[in-house]
Amino acid sequence: MLQVEPLDIRISGGDGRSLVEAVSFQVEEGSVACLIGPSGCGKSSVIKWIAGILPDEMDARGRLLVEGRTVDPRGGLVAAYQPQTDALFPWLTIRENVCLGLEIAGLPRAEAWRKAAPLFEPFGLNGTAHLFPRQLSGGMRQRAAFLRTIVQDRRYILLDEPFSALDAITKLRMQEWLAARLEADPRGVLMVTHDLHEATRMADRVLVMAGRPGRIVADIPIPFPRHRRSETALAPLREELKALLLEDKT
Numbered sequence: 261m262l263q264v265e266p267l268d269i270r271i272s273g274g275d276g277r278s279l280v281e282a283v284s285f286q287v288e289e290g291s292v293a294c295l296i297g298p299s300g301c302g303k304s305s306v307i308k309w310i311a312g313i314l315p316d317e318m319d320a321r322g323r324l325l326v327e328g329r330t331v332d333p334r335g336g337l338v339a340a341y342q343p344q345t346d347a348l349f350p351w352l353t354i355r356e357n358v359c360l361g362l363e364i365a366g367l368p369r370a371e372a373w374r375k376a377a378p379l380f381e382p383f384g385l386n387g388t389a390h391l392f393p394r395q396l397s398g399g400m401r402q403r404a405a406f407l408r409t410i411v412q413d414r415r416y417i418l419l420d421e422p423f424s425a426l427d428a429i430t431k432l433r434m435q436e437w438l439a440a441r442l443e444a445d446p447r448g449v450l451m452v453t454h455d456l457h458e459a460t461r462m463a464d465r466v467l468v469m470a471g472r473p474g475r476i477v478a479d480i481p482i483p484f485p486r487h488r489r490s491e492t493a494l495a496p497l498r499e500e501l502k503a504l505l506l507e508d509k510t
């Protein structure tokens with residue numbers, strides 16, 4: 261289990277503005293937690309803190325526990341992280357981009373490719389290995405970034421709006437693919453999303469953040485397994501989430 265214990269984030273210089281206050285939650289292994297909330301409430305900052313890449317101008321106090329052990333997020337490698345922008349390196353090919361995390365983790369190049377290559381097809385990236393990011397559509401770039409994240413053998417995955425640039429059909433496919441993959445190969449996923457349909461379709465629990473500074477104002481378990489989530493069953497949950505988000509006047 262990945263646990264965040266009261267986390268505060270503030271701007272370290274200037275007015276010392278508080279961005280995030282007393283944020284606590286947990287992500288169980290093999291489960292998906294979606295973090296939703298109005299723009300600017302601090303979702304990305306929370307996820308960046310866990311990934312160990314909070315910018316220098318922010319100061320964080322909090323505790324991160326993995327399987328009950330306190331870890332320093334800045335030590336890196338707690339979780340695979342996919343930032344909001346696809347962050348592919350423009351001077352590397354898609355193959356090189358996708359394999360990069362594995363190579364940094366110490367896998368020889370050929371072995372990294374053996375591991376990544378079979379995933380190009382299910383990600384709709386056939387024929388792109390030798391291309392550069394600028395030669396792909398926005399959706400393809402996002403899928404390549406997602407593949408680079410998923411291919412790493414981490415127990416926890418942090419996804420900051422991973423499907424936001426995808427068209428509706430591709431998005432549905434990727435959500436289904438991710439759900440199936442998690443079934444076969446359970447990981448703990450923390451996913452930031454603005455899409456309530458996505459949150460209720462994908463999550464085992466939805467964490468709602470609101471306010472300035474941002475706090476967790478609700479932690480809502482989704483009470484049915486993913487394969488039994490009809491639109492009718494999910495509609496009242498979405499109404500509940502919408503009401504919580506609209507309550508936030510900041």
Ligand SMILES: Nc1ncnc2c1ncn2[C@@H]1O[C@H](COP(=O)(O)OP(=O)(O)OP(=O)(O)O)[C@@H](O)[C@H]1O
Nearest residue numbers: 271279297298299300301302303304305306315317
């Ligand atoms: N490098 C920075 N320096 C100072 N303030 C920052 C910096 N990055 C973000 N902020 C501020 O921190 C607050 C939280 O930003 P953050 O990106 O975490 O919010 P968010 O909920 O993820 O927003 P969005 O949904 O729009 O991505 C915002 O008020 C933002 O202006």
